[in-house]
Amino acid sequence: MSESLLSAAFLIQILRISIPYALPAMGATISERGGVVNIALEGTLLISAFFTTLGTFYTQSPLFGILCGIVAGVVVSLLHCFITVYIRADQIVSGIGINLLALGLTKFLCQIIFNSSSNSARIVGIESWHLDDLSRFISNPFIPGTVLVLLCVHFVVYKTRLGLRLRAVGENPAAADTLGISVAKIRSIALLFCGALTGLGGAWLALDQHSFTDGMSAGRGFIALAAMIIGRWTPAGAVLAAILFGFSESLSIRLQGSFGGVQFFQIFPYILTMIVLSGFIKKAVPPAADGIAYEKE
């Protein structure tokens, strides 16, 4: 047990688990920095996993599947955008509605297309499960891809005019509006990127598992939100927190059955999030206008 803890297989497992936390967590960071709370992340992840499966199933091409996943993620995210930014309805309720829709719709479509509401046919995907060769695992495009996404998101958010506008719109939309920045436009762009990144996360889930199963997002969208909070609404922080959660979960899988109460490692991310939010460990403070629809005077 103890010697296997630092093995390549263990590191691979951590990365495997962290990817679908890290990508949506970065997406959520962008969205919330722009002032839109996106708890629809969970549903977005699920729908893109489904469409990745569908795209890959019909074309036998994982690359096309990934594209389908990204498009599906963007579409769902833009639905959230329409409801919250343009109609200005409540962001939380919209998220709950979209999550419920995703759960029902994917099962519904799965039943019609694959004749089973609980799982799809097997698809070609990315081999990562049984690998214990780290260099081969890292050569799959998702690992360098996630690092690249992190660098890009960090650069855009902190070093470009768009990023400055994004943060302005999330902190003080009225002031940004007076300066001629379109709050709705910036928030739409933010949600578009959030959808694309979450779609990529969903694509990984489907390709890693080689199929779609009902409810396969299994709370990962919420863990991603937790990672964003623990990362204090910064892209790099979100990714680090995602890896921390991946580590904790891998540990719980490794230790399964060895002693009682291993479930603690599964609930660790949630407890940590509550502690950090409460300020017991350096309090995390969200952007000032996070979650508030902007109403023009």
Added chain:
Amino acid sequence: MMSPARLLERPSVRSTLSAFLALAVSIGISTVLILLVGRDPGEVYDLFIKGTLGSPYGVGQVLFKATPLIYTGLAAAICFKAGLFNIGAEGQLTIGAFCTAAAGFYSHMLPPFLAIPFCLLAGIIGGGIWGLLPGMLKAFFGVHEVINTIMMNFIAAGLVNFLVGDIFSVPATVHTPDISGSSFLPRFGAFSGYFTASPVNVSILLAIGTCFLTYFYIYRTVPGYETRAAGLNPNASLFAGIRPSRVIIRTFFISGAVAGLVGSNYVMGYKHYFELGFSEGAGFIGIAVALLARNNPIVIILTALLFGLLEYGSLTINTMIPKELANILQAIVIISIIVLTKIFDRLQLRLGKGGV
């Protein structure tokens, strides 16, 4: 006769209108989906009605499915009334139902008239404490309740996983052993001959009673008044001497306690054990129930029955169209109701500015 513009000035008219329109939208979308799948909507709806309202058994099933939704709808509405969000009903009902079952294991020495209240109280306290925590974190540390209630849902799931899997396990199942017979809530079929063989039980009467109690609490008591005041205008209520922290903590406890009563239906009235995943997302659907009822505790009885009808009805038509249609429609009700309410609000503003 008031002009339409004047009628729209009333918020209650606007929200009632959007509730009915949301239902119309979801019926429209379900018809389209049925056509897309290649079925005849008339046939599907016919089967739906026959399977649910066409027999006493069907009605009993609908009532059984509606019961947890009454509790979770109330839980959502109580918090909405105070301007708070409780998306933690799922966790609260999980902990509450487990506590109910746990109390049931140890109540075999008690006669039913003590065992039943004991189990209900366990559910109330379990759910209440699970609601109290995010409430306290909000009141004392100013942490927004949404993330915390979501986190508490997962913590609850992990906790019962551990308790059912490692402590109260029955080999090869995901449920606990049976509770003692003295804490069973009787089914209607067992004592009245109504709804024979369906699982509807006394818990639904308890649920309806809770609705009236909640109505009385919110509209006829001082703490209820404080709840509404804090929800309508936090600043004004603060100046009126209402302590927000007290309202938040109290409201969250009551909301969680009501959600904690869900176990009375499944654990005490139906299976007589606690099972992982028994609630099938009732905690989240309760939000739709509350929205559709505009948070009115009495109207919640009707909207919960409607959603119960949808849930059981979707099972009866599963051979023709996937039962997940129910989830899709619930989601569409949620989304269209918040969108329509906003649209009507804005329409009213525009009409108002037009100088009617």
